[in-house]
Structures are given as C-alpha cells and as structure tokens.
Amino acid sequence: MHYKSFDEINEKIRRKKAVVVTAEEIKGIVDEKGPEQACREVDVVTTATFGPMCSSGAFLNFGHSDPPIRMSKVWLNDVPAYAGIAAVDAFIGATELSETRGFEYGGAHVIEDLIAGKKVQLRATSYGTDCYPRREITTYITKDSINQAVMFNPRNCYQNYGAAANSSDRTIYTYMGALLPMLGNVNYSTSGELSPLICDPLYRTIGIGTRIFLGGAQGYIAWEGTQCNPSQIRAENSVPIGGAATLSLIGNMKEMSQRYIRAATFHKYGVSMFVGVGIPIPLINPEVAQNAAVRNRDVYTHIFDYSVQRRSKPALARVSYEQLRSGSVQLGGRSVPTAPLSSLKMAREIADVLKGQISSGEFLLQEPVMSLPAEASPKSLEIDEVADR
C-alpha cells in the first residue's frame, strides 16, 4: 500500500511539484492504472459544487460611530439583519427578504452587492444607553469601510440530495425550482461525481479545519453542517443514497468574488444564494483514490413528490446521477425531462481554479483538526399540543 501524509503533500505543493487533477480527471486515471498507482502518481484531487444554498449568511462588524450606538435593529438596503449580538455586530442571512422589495431583493443580494464593492445603506435603531447614547443611524457602508465581513454558512455542501417532482395538477414553486404538474419535470441539485462529499464519502480527508475554496477566497470547514446525517443508508461504494452529511463553512467575504457568490430568487419561494465551493482531496492512500473515482452511474438518489406538503415526502423512484444527467428519466411510465439547479459548468471552473492554485503553490492543504461525525441523524420537531393551542 502506498501512503502519503498531508505534510509530504504540502512539501510538494510548496515546491510546485504536486500533481493535481480534478475529480473528473481522476476517474480515468484510476480506471486505467488502478488506485495504488493513481495514489502514487497523483497527490491531490479537486472537487467542487456551485448550487443554491439557503443556509448561508455573513457576520459583519460596522465599527463605532461618534457618538456610539448599541444597534438593536439593523437593516441593510432595507433587509433586516440580526443585531442581537454586540453593539455593532450583525448577521445578515441569505434568505431574509427586503421590507420594501420583497422577493426581488434579500440578504443574498446584500451579500452579493457587498462582495461586488457596492455601497449598501445601513440603518440601525437603538434604545440608547449611558455608554451608547445614539438612538438612530443611517449611513452607507462598503466591504472596505467595515471591520469584518465573515461569511458563515451553517449548512452547505450536501453530500447528496433528493430530486424533486410534482404529481399534483398545478405547477408548484419550490426551493427545487418550478415543478410542473403531472410529473412534468424532475429537478436535482448536485455536481454528482465532482461533488466533494460524493468523492470522499466516509470523510477520510475532509473534516473540521479543512482549508477550502469558498466564493473565490480561501475558507475553512468550521464544523459539521446543520442537519448532518451521516447515518443515511449507503450503497456498496459507501456513497449515501439521498441527503446525508453537510458542512458548515467560514471564509473572509472581503476576498470573495461575485463570480462565485450569486444571489438567487426562486419564484414564489424566496431568496437563496449560489455558493461556489471547492474542496481538495489529498490522495493519502489508495482507498481515498478509489473513492474519488466514483462515477455518476454508481451514485443514487430518490425522486420525491413535492406536492405532498409533509415532512416526509413519498419517494417516486430511485435513480442514478447518470440517468438524471442524461436529460430524462422514466417516471410514471413515461420519459420526463430532468434539469439540474446547480451549475456543473461553474463547478468545473472552480475545480480547475483550485487545481491551478494548488499546482502553483498558492493553496496549501490543511489536515482536519477533528473528524466529521461518523453517525448522526437529524431529529424532527414535534408539535407540543398544549403550546400550539
């Protein structure tokens, strides 16, 4: 068996000698030479995803005005931000809606505008205190005029996710896009065989502390993501069938690029944000190489019926990503068109950019400081009948 350490690989990266390929490129190499040899020849595999991820946002610190204010309510371009933290800290959530423009503009748009370097109106109110006498403020900020702008996404990078269809007789508008009546279409959202946790299904190299590409900047995996579900049933190749682990991500928003962070509005659903993420997988052993070589034909998910407005939606079919990518699947006895919501073209670009950064020595790997949980299932929220009266 051929084993490599993170340190050895980093040493090669520093000397610009590391061999880096994308997760799409490694498949052919493993097929041709086997995982042992692939692991000998290749040091790092880059994975990526560029999809809408609602569970995103940013912590901002505005700096102090004179006289100072203890901001208790904050609006950025009329989008409320959460200010129940210290005097001039706030969290802007991607899905928060503007109080004046509704679905047209939300927290994700504020984030995109800040990243683009645009001026954003800051409005805040306060009850006034002895040390913070000011009760109101209206001014403009940019990402450069404020102290910190830290993107923090509690749940991104779903390992796998269910596909969506609609069996009712009207079009429904969901976070999985527009779903046409009578199973008229199927939408899915993952970059499949290029996706980080599809390529490292048992989290052998990706963990808490891993350095990543986040929105064009270098960021980190901060923690397991919310609703992390590594106990999901898995196929023989260890890849979960349906939604499984998630990651919580952090990075410096000031260094991000609008190309990789884009605000989105899903008609009649709300605002979300496309987040570009790239994660390197060091080939520390042949098993890791074998896992990264996974193909769309061996990754499965279920198609769920989103017309059922319940927590558990019925599964209509089990399909592979190869079938979903082909443009149509068999459902209800006929061929139904499929469409992705996450951009494979952009994910490929990110995998290539990250490959370039590692090859040129700009991006070093960080060994995880802690593993992701091997077992966990999300709990459901029970309704307390007395409280709900």
Next chain:
Amino acid sequence: MNKKIKVLFTFPPGMVGKPITYCLVKDYDLWVNILHAEIAPDKAGKLVLDIEGREEDVERALDFLACEELQVQILNGSISWDEDRCLHCGACTSVCPAHALTLDPVDWSLKFDREKCYVCKLCTLACPVKAMSMPI
C-alpha cells in the same frame, strides 16, 4: 407582402377535434408550422403555430379564428437571454415546453435556440437570477 406570426390557441375541453390547421392551410393558403401541441380529450388544449402567408390572408384567417370558440393570442416579442448573468444552472431547461433551452451535454453550458421559442415566458419565472426576461 408576406407576414409571419406566432399564435397560441387555447381550446376549451371538448373542441379539440376541430381541424383548425387544415382550414388555415386550405381556406387561407397559409404556411403553418406546429411548434407545440398539447391535446387531451377532456382537458383544455394548447397549440402554438408559426403562420406565414400573404398579409391579407393572415388578416382574414385571424378574423375567421376570432369567430371560433377558441382563445387566440398572438405571441409578440422575444425572450432575451443575458448570457453574462446566466450561471448555466439549467433550472430553466426542464420547464421549457418548446425544447428551446438545453444544456450542452459536453460543456454543460446553456444553449438557447431562439427559433424554437414561442415566448411562453415559463423560463422567466424559473430562472433564479433573472437571466431570461421579456423586454417590455
């Protein structure tokens, strides 16, 4: 002078049997191309046609259609695709009934075949970044 229009017909349930296209061709000497047809015996049917012919024939045909029991809507304008905004996510492709929007199976970029589009505007609702729009 020749005139070319794009028309959406909505048939009430029960009247889908009427040979509208046949009349247009035979009685008004028009050139008709079926872009989209959605016809079920018990449901409202939809038919989108490209109609081309001498201007006066097209006008006479529209008068004839106005007297029929169906809804006629002339599809004006065209959908514009802002390629710079487009993320090539594909969300618009599965809602397009005309198959005018597809993802290239090799580089996964969006392809828009304007000839096939019949301006139903479904893509303008499906696109999360407003890259598809109907200029007013």
